[in-house]
Amino acid sequence: MSDNAYRLISPSGNEIELPVRSGTTGPDVIDIARLYRDQGVFTYDPGFVATGSCESDITYIDGEKGVLMYRGYPVEQLAANSNFLEVSYLLLHGDLPTSAELEKFDHTIRTHTMLNEGMLNFFKGFRYDAHPMAMLSAVVGSMSAYYHDEMDASNPEHRDIFAHRILAKLPTIAAAAHKLNIGQPFIYPRNDLNYADNLMHMLFAVPAEPYEIDPVAAEALDLLFILHADHEQNCSTSTVRMAGSSGANPYSAIAAGISALWGPAHGGANEAVLTMLEEIGDASQIKKYVEKAKDKSDPFRLMGFGHRVYKNFDPRATIIREMCHKVLDKLDREDTPLFDLARELERVALEDEYFIEKNLYPNVDFYSGIIYRALGIPTSMFTVMFAIGRSVGWTAHWREMISDPKGKIARPRQLYMGPAQRDYVPVEKR
Numbered sequence: 001m002s003d004n005a006y007r008l009i010s011p012s013g014n015e016i017e018l019p020v021r022s023g024t025t026g027p028d029v030i031d032i033a034r035l036y037r038d039q040g041v042f043t044y045d046p047g048f049v050a051t052g053s054c055e056s057d058i059t060y061i062d063g064e065k066g067v068l069m070y071r072g073y074p075v076e077q078l079a080a081n082s083n084f085l086e087v088s089y090l091l092l093h094g095d096l097p098t099s100a101e102l103e104k105f106d107h108t109i110r111t112h113t114m115l116n117e118g119m120l121n122f123f124k125g126f127r128y129d130a131h132p133m134a135m136l137s138a139v140v141g142s143m144s145a146y147y148h149d150e151m152d153a154s155n156p157e158h159r160d161i162f163a164h165r166i167l168a169k170l171p172t173i174a175a176a177a178h179k180l181n182i183g184q185p186f187i188y189p190r191n192d193l194n195y196a197d198n199l200m201h202m203l204f205a206v207p208a209e210p211y212e213i214d215p216v217a218a219e220a221l222d223l224l225f226i227l228h229a230d231h232e233q234n235c236s237t238s239t240v241r242m243a244g245s246s247g248a249n250p251y252s253a254i255a256a257g258i259s260a261l262w263g264p265a266h267g268g269a270n271e272a273v274l275t276m277l278e279e280i281g282d283a284s285q286i287k288k289y290v291e292k293a294k295d296k297s298d299p300f301r302l303m304g305f306g307h308r309v310y311k312n313f314d315p316r317a318t319i320i321r322e323m324c325h326k327v328l329d330k331l332d333r334e335d336t337p338l339f340d341l342a343r344e345l346e347r348v349a350l351e352d353e354y355f356i357e358k359n360l361y362p363n364v365d366f367y368s369g370i371i372y373r374a375l376g377i378p379t380s381m382f383t384v385m386f387a388i389g390r391s392v393g394w395t396a397h398w399r400e401m402i403s404d405p406k407g408k409i410a411r412p413r414q415l416y417m418g419p420a421q422r423d424y425v426p427v428e429k430r
Helices: 035-039 075-081 084-093 099-110 117-125 132-146 156-182 195-204 215-228 235-245 250-261 269-280 283-294 315-330 336-351 353-357 364-374 379-402
Strands: 005-009 015-021 059-062 067-070
Touching: 015 035, 067 075, 067 084, 067 315, 075 215, 075 315, 084 099, 084 195, 084 215, 084 379, 099 156, 117 132, 117 156, 132 156, 132 250, 132 379, 156 195, 156 250, 156 379, 195 215, 215 315, 215 364, 215 379, 235 250, 235 379, 250 379, 269 283, 269 336, 269 364, 269 379, 283 336, 315 336, 315 364, 336 353, 336 364, 364 379
Parallel strands: none
Antiparallel strands: 005 015, 059 067
């Protein structure tokens, strides 16, 4: 038997050897691909919390140590030195670009931000109060009807064109959804603006007067996009991979990922933070609500604290905390009492022994929602902003999945708990 194998005893008493595979870093995995064929049993892992569903070169997470790396680069280094488009190039192509490559990539994205007018007219079919995520998913899905001539997934050039279109046009679609909600005219993109500046322009400019982009606001958006760019095999990314594994067009796969992100247990956490702060209402109530959060019999929970993957600290939260305070100090907004409440809650939680012992630290969602609110972005758009940043990660994973020669259509199995076989009884005899 191989030394690099996992051994277990089957119900019949036979010793079974399962290959163990090692990645570049992180825990080994037990290869169970032949388990059903050789032994007639499946594994059972609800939520796939202990299952490696694929090989990937894109993102690595160590939840115990608070490590997040894109293509081997610590996210702290990228956040401090890079920008979202450079990180996007890294995720899509595997390496940081040269100056010439980055200039070409930046030019490509800037010059492909406009929507086909037919797509723009599509927004007229939505109610004025349609949720922006519903519009985002629908319009992205409709892109396959406008760009169907360049959707050959086996063609590397087509895969590049798709990646550029998603990255360039998603902010334009998002801004159009926002303008529909508030009853303002759609603002066309500008090729002279960078990625974050252009989004701010499309979200907040109006034809009646000039709009001046706040550099701190744009800097905060760009940083949030970097921190949200990818997060390994999370729910929405796995959804993109699963939908794409059927050979469905890539726009449909991304639309499926957007729909998965919309769930409150996934992309809606930063929205829940603002709802929680509004429920607390005043700094004088913090102690009361902290005690409620400690009480296991009380349904109240502090949203934006702790993380399913990160057991000690969220490296993204460490980065964005400084930016959050920078934004709050710079921007004079009507929501100052709410932001003061958030700062005080942060202070109390970080000093409370219960939260320290349980590692219930503020995560990236706690700070991102506060920043979006401070920038004047409505709560309904929070998950849309998340989707803009995550779109490049989805696209990178789709490209990796679709070009894998060993790729298969995703097909999980189940533990059936329904009735055993039974015979049909005519309706008059039941």
